[in-house]
Amino acid sequence: MKNGRDPVIVGLADAPIEDGKFVTKASVLGHAALVAKAAVEEAGLTLDDVDGLLTAGMWGVPGPGQLATVTLGEYLGIMPTYVDGTNIGGSAFEAHVAHAAMALREGYCEVALIVYSSDQKSLRSRNLGGRPSVLSMQHETPYGMPTPVGGYAMAAQRHMHEYGTTSENLAEIAVATRKWAQLNPAATRRDPLTVDDVLSSTMISEPLHLLDCCLVTDGAGAIVMTTAERAKDLRTKPIAVKGYGEAHTHWAIAEMPDLARLLPAQKAGETAMKMAGVSHSDIDVVEVYDSFTITVLLTLEALGFCKIGEGGDFVSGQRTAPGGAFPMNTNGGGLSALHPGMYGIFLLIEATRQLRGVCGDRQVAGAETALVHGTGGTLSSGATVILQKD
Amino acid sequence: MSTEQPLPVIDHDSAPYWQAAHEGHLDIPLCGDCGKHHFYPRAICPHCHSDNLNFDTVSGRGEVHTFTVARRPAGPAFADDVPYVVALIELEEGPRMMSRIQTDDPEKVHIGAKVEVTFVKASDEITFPYFRMT
Structure with missing residues (x-):
């Protein structure tokens, strides 16, 4: 049943980067402000219309970044009346969409900016x-755990042991994602990549190679949400937020309940798909967090696109590449497009662009329903969003 | 010195554990209600949420649940250690804990390998429980 207060996405912006670095000269908050302004203006709104402000970041800590929404609101010169500084790692922005959706439905805000x-x-x-050796990390940092890659490596090792997954399987993901990046002029790494290239790249934390790991880049992105009713007067074609879910289990990798199964993704995915009333066959395009190749494999299994343990087969034969049966990470992902520390907002931006049909060479034909899943921390948190063209 | 191994910041939850390690035994919390051990030490049991907890000296034996061979160091403090093995040890008593596997040959470490604790003094206050394959 449609309702005038159903949440929709009406504005998007991301900052241009070149060789992984910002092109424009501005501070980290300056870039946040520039994309915020661009995203509201795309919708035909102004920053003065924003009454909901949601952000998460790693800037200014210790210091003003500890109260991130407060500092950002001050910089923007606005007085939000609904704020959310939820920080669960790179998946925070999928959770922000969920929280903004609830605030919009409740009438607690009218225009939410993430x-x-x-x-x-x-x-x-x-x-x-670099994780200070306090509280739970006093039992991790002193042992020289490479973070975050070491935790992902331990999960990959366990998945290989239990299910026979191979480094070649993981490399297929990096290669397919690079092929998408080659279709995206804004992606950072666009040179050709083979499975052998991945396997012969520097070993960082066994069994993960350099090319199993995401990029390290700058980046800024913004998303504007409002209600379906308000969107009628705006410039862009709204994309509906149909379902959402979130969960987390641990931060210290020793506390991960099952290192070969991503329980937060399973829980968040089930909740989101049930709310949206969609099944796997309804999903046209998938954007999932690819901090490392293993992240993708665990996520696809946990979301139920294949059985637990069968992720290696699922991604084999370039099934997730352009022209494959399963279009995924269509901007080139964190592995090849950009990865500015917390990547989750860029999954949402790409999914929305795919549903708007504005993706040029990398456009997935007939994309009407998208699944976005963010993963944060060390396989710690998961948040899923289902988006749909109206 | 920024290149020294980071040491744990001991708190009230962890003090008995670090004290025991310094004395050469592995003590972890045991719940008086559900009968399960846990690690890392907390003020309530993460299994049943009871606060009826006491430290218990455990066997120090377990197996490698998973591991990684760090080929790049976790910061300059560990540059001289590369390659080194960081592992999750599943103790015989149930809980998992992170530690190092002391070995001359990282390639010999495998999931399921039997290990036992060995104590390595790091400072006047801190001794780390490392593990060796048996």
Whole structure:
């Protein structure tokens, strides 16, 4: 049953990057502001119309980033009356869509703005260590655990042991994703890639190679949501938020309930698909978080696109590449397009563009329903969103 | 010195565990209500949420549940250790804990390998429980 307060996406923007770095000269908050302004203007709104502000980030911590929505609201010069600073890692933005959807339905806000920005590449602020050795991490950091890759490597090792998954299976994902990137002029890595290239790339944390890992880039993105009723007066064709779900289980990898099964994705996916009233065969395009190749494999299994343990077969033969049976990560993903620390907002932006039908060479023909799934932390959190063309 | 191994910041939950390790035994919480051990130490049992907990000296034996061979260090402090093996050990008593596998040959480490604890002093206050294949 349609309702005037049904939540829809009406505005999008992402910042241009070149060689993984921002093109425009602005601070990390400046880039957040520029994409926020562009996204509301695309919809025919202004920042003064925004009364809901949702963000998560890693900038300014310790310091002003500890109160991220407060600092961002101040920078934008707005006074939001609904805020959400949920930070569950790279999946935060899928959770933000869910939370904004509930606030819109409830009449608690009219125009919700979701924003992310990171200049980690320009700052060279990433390394494999760095989680302070306090609380649960006092039992992890001192052992030299490479983070976050080591946790994903441990899950991959376990999946290989239990189900016979191979490094070749994982490499298929990186190769297929690169083929999508080659169709996207905005993607960072567009040179050809083979399974052998992945397998012969530097070993980082066994069994994961360099090319099993996502890029490290800058990036900023924004999404504007409002109600179906309000969207009638706006410039863009609204994309409906039909279902959502979220869950998390652990942060320390030793606490992951089952290292070969992604329970948060299973739970979030079931909840979202049930709410949307869709089944797997209804999904035309899939955007899932690819921090590492193993993330994708575990996610596809947990979401039920194949049986647990059969992910290796599922992605074999370039099934997820352009022209394959299962269009996935169509912008080139975190593996080849961009990965500015927390990537989840870019999954939503790409899915919405696919449903708008504006993706040029990489457009999935007839895309009407998209599934987006974010993963955050160390396989810690999952949040699913089902989007649909009206 | 930024290149030294990061040491745990001990808190009230973890103090008995680190104290025991320093004395050369592995003590982890045992729930007086559900009878299950857990790790890392908490103020309530993560299985049944009871606060009837006591530290129990366990066998120090277990097996490799999963592992990774770090070919790139987790920051400069670990640069000299590469390659090194970080593993999740499933203790005989049930809980999993992260540690290092001490070995001259990382390629010999495999899931299911039997291991036992060995203690390595890191400072006047901290001794780490590492594991060796048996």
